[in-house]
Amino acid sequence: MEHIHLLVYTSELAQAPEEIDNILRDIIKISKINNVKNEISGLLFYHNLRFLQFIEGDKNSLELLMKNIARDPRHKNIIRIIDEPVYVRSFSGWSMDSFNLNNNDAISLAELNAIRDIYKQNFNVISNVLATFYKLMLDTYSSGQRPK
Numbered sequence: 001m002e003h004i005h006l007l008v009y010t011s012e013l014a015q016a017p018e019e020i021d022n023i024l025r026d027i028i029k030i031s032k033i034n035n036v037k038n039e040i041s042g043l044l045f046y047h048n049l050r051f052l053q054f055i056e057g058d059k060n061s062l063e064l065l066m067k068n069i070a071r072d073p074r075h076k077n078i079i080r081i082i083d084e085p086v087y088v089r090s091f092s093g094w095s096m097d098s099f100n101l102n103n104n105d106a107i108s109l110a111e112l113n114a115i116r117d118i119y120k121q122n123f124n125v126i127s128n129v130l131a132t133f134y135k136l137m138l139d140t141y142s143s144g145q146r147p148k
Contacts, residue, residue: 004089005059007066008082010109011075013049020046023074040065041089051075056089079109 015023024046035041040062042055055062069075 003058004056004086005062006054006056006082006084006086007062007080008052008054009066009069009078009080010053011051011069011078013046013051013074014076015074017049027074034065038065052081056086059085 013020013023024044027044031042031044035057038057038061040055040057042053044054045052055065066078070078
């Protein structure tokens with residue numbers, strides 16, 4: 001069985017927000033090349049000045065990638081949300097892709113952490129389910145509805 005590790009982190013955009021389309025395009029272009037070489041797969045969300053990224057692969061490869069991200073001038077205030085082994089690679093066909101979910105509603109780090117804690121109490125971490133969950137949650141915020 002392949003040894004896979006899942007790392008989910010959030011960071012803040014450290015550059016001009018009006019450049020986000022170019023920034024995402026550049027990140028994805030470079031990631032698709034480097035991640036294939038390093039057998040890393042994943043998904044990047046952007047929402048209201050915040051990145052949320054799911055990356056999976058060998059733990060050592062992910063740690064090297066996180067060091068590069070920490071030096072990347074497009075990111076600041078990087079916080080790991082999930083950092084643990086998983087049994088199945090969920091993004092095997094995705095060297096990297098992104099979703100720009102930007103709107104005027106802010107999603108706080110406290111809200112993301114609360115969602116993580118609830119999720120981890122009730123389900124085993126399966127990255128494709130977690131990605132779908134976060135996307136639905138962000139879509140709800142984007143439509144102006146707040147969960148009760």
